[in-house]
Amino acid sequence: QKEVEQNSGPLSVPEGAIASLNCTYSDRGSQSFFWYRQYSGKSPELIMSIYSNGDKEDGRFTAQLNKASQYVSLLIRDSQPSDSATYLCAVKGVDSNYQLIWGAGTKLIIKP
Amino acid sequence: NAGVTQTPKFQVLKTGQSMTLQCAQDMNHNSMYWYRQDPGMGLRLIYYSASEGTTDKGEVPNGYNVSRLNKREFSLRLESAAPSQTSVYFCASSESVNTEAFFGQGTRLTVV
Numbered sequence: 001q002k003e004v005e006q007n008s009g010p011l012s013v014p015e016g017a018i019a020s021l022n023c024t025y026s027d028r029g030s031q032s033f034f035w036y037r038q039y040s041g042k043s044p045e046l047i048m049s050i051y052s053n054g055d056k057e058d059g060r061f062t063a064q065l066n067k068a069s070q071y072v073s074l075l076i077r078d079s080q081p082s083d084s085a086t087y088l089c090a091v092k093g094v095d096s097n098y099q100l101i102w103g104a105g106t107k108l109i110i111k112p
Numbered sequence: 113n114a115g116v117t118q119t120p121k122f123q124v125l126k127t128g129q130s131m132t133l134q135c136a137q138d139m140n141h142n143s144m145y146w147y148r149q150d151p152g153m154g155l156r157l158i159y160y161s162a163s164e165g166t167t168d169k170g171e172v173p174n175g176y177n178v179s180r181l182n183k184r185e186f187s188l189r190l191e192s193a194a195p196s197q198t199s200v201y202f203c204a205s206s207e208s209v210n211t212e213a214f215f216g217q218g219t220r221l222t223v224v
Binding site for chain 2: 008045046049100
């Protein structure tokens with residue numbers, strides 16, 4: 001059973017601080033890694049995709065991938081109250097027939 | 113550019129009734145997906161269509177059928193609704209099975 005694990009939270013972070021969200025996965029053959037943001041009652045929205053080891057930055061968001069440790073993380077700098085949402089990690093690879101394997105999500109709360 | 117459009121947004125069914133959820137995308141994507149999301153369980157794949165003319169079962173296909181009507185449209189049918197099918201249903205599409213998925217706004221279905 002291929003799995004993606006996330007801490008369910010809630011993770012509470014002060015406004016302006018760095019929020020760090022973590023995700024581990026079990027399938028060593030995984031090739032593509034995604035972070036989605038989901039506001040309550042809304043659909044998942046893609047934030048970042050990362051395909052190779054290292055860091056990828058997009059504005060206030062940085063995704064970090066370490067395939068050897070089977071670990072992917074999302075950093076949110078200068079956190080804003082509007083960042084309060086559930087963050088979903090998703091992984092796909094050959095062994096999952098390229099279907100997304102989803103974590104259950106981490107609820108992030110940014111406190112003003 | 114509408115992206116992925118699902119209808120209806122809300123639906124209440126009685127046990128045993130049937131219904132079809134409609135999904136259309138205008139991004140010229142090849143792959144389309146149907147997910148359900150239940151509290152605490154994350155997103156689970158019901159069926160997917162890697163390309164026009166193909167459909168495959170996902171993690172939880174029982175009680176559902178799908179039709180890839182053309183490249184744009186992918187419908188999900190519940191033949192005999194059960195209370196266990198009460199959930200939020202999301203349609204998604206991607207350029208290919210290797211790339212990131214984009215989601216519709218969701219259908220909140222209640223079976224009583």
